[in-house]
């Protein structure tokens with residue numbers, strides 16, 4: 194039975210295999226989807242991103258088309274290299290997306306998917322079933338006050354939620370990934386395992402502020418891995434390891450750049466995402 198974290202893992206695997214690639218084939222056993230594909234074909238579109246929202250999986254195609262699926266109890270996504278034998282019968286196939294680049298093709302096959310529909314950004318926004326994302330940290334209108342208000346509201350509903358998991362929750366704030374999660378917590382001096390009810394408004398403000406600044410800087414940097422949060426003496430202007438640019442991320446067992454204490458790592462939450470922190474700077 195697919196739980197939220199299974200959908201999350203499926204979305205991540207789909208993103209890795211077909212994200213950014215051009216659709217070379219589309220098949221479906223669902224009449225509603227077939228009709229949309231006839232009118233506005235999927236072939237030739239780019240898979241812009243794949244994301245999970247609760248138990249929903251969303252596949253975004255260029256040209257404002259979003260395939261939204263819900264697995265209920267029975268459905269699953271499989272990934273195959275083109276030509277590889279499927280592990281389920283063709284009769285259970287509901288959707289096939291073929292996509293590839295010069296490194297090869299993938300077939301993403303949705304079996305037994307009971308709920309599948311196409312949306313545009315607009316119709317998705319109006320849908321009351323699919324959970325909404327929180328405000329995007331990088332969007333034009335985003336303010337620190339909005340971000341803090343969202344976090345505070347979530348904290349009132351979920352007083353025992355751990356702050357690091359809340360930072361990753363895209364329904365609270367959209368945009369923060371696993372690297373920035375640890376870096377933002379370090380910058381704000383907040384221990385990743387603290388419950389929301391213990392987080393002060395001042396700390397929320399600092400985290401949202403730092404998150405926005407880090408992400409904006411990264412966008413300006415222009416490269417996906419151009420993350421720079423640490424700018425100590427050792428920073429040089431070229432050919433740096435990503436790890437050389439970060440305060441704590443992937444630095445477990447090494448000395449904290451600020452105080453020298455050994456940086457720790459723990460796989461946190463049901464999704465077991467790695468969290469890095471300094472036990473002295475983030476008591």
Ligand SMILES: [Zn+2]
Pocket residue numbers: 449450451452453454471472473474475
């Ligand atoms: Zn430290």
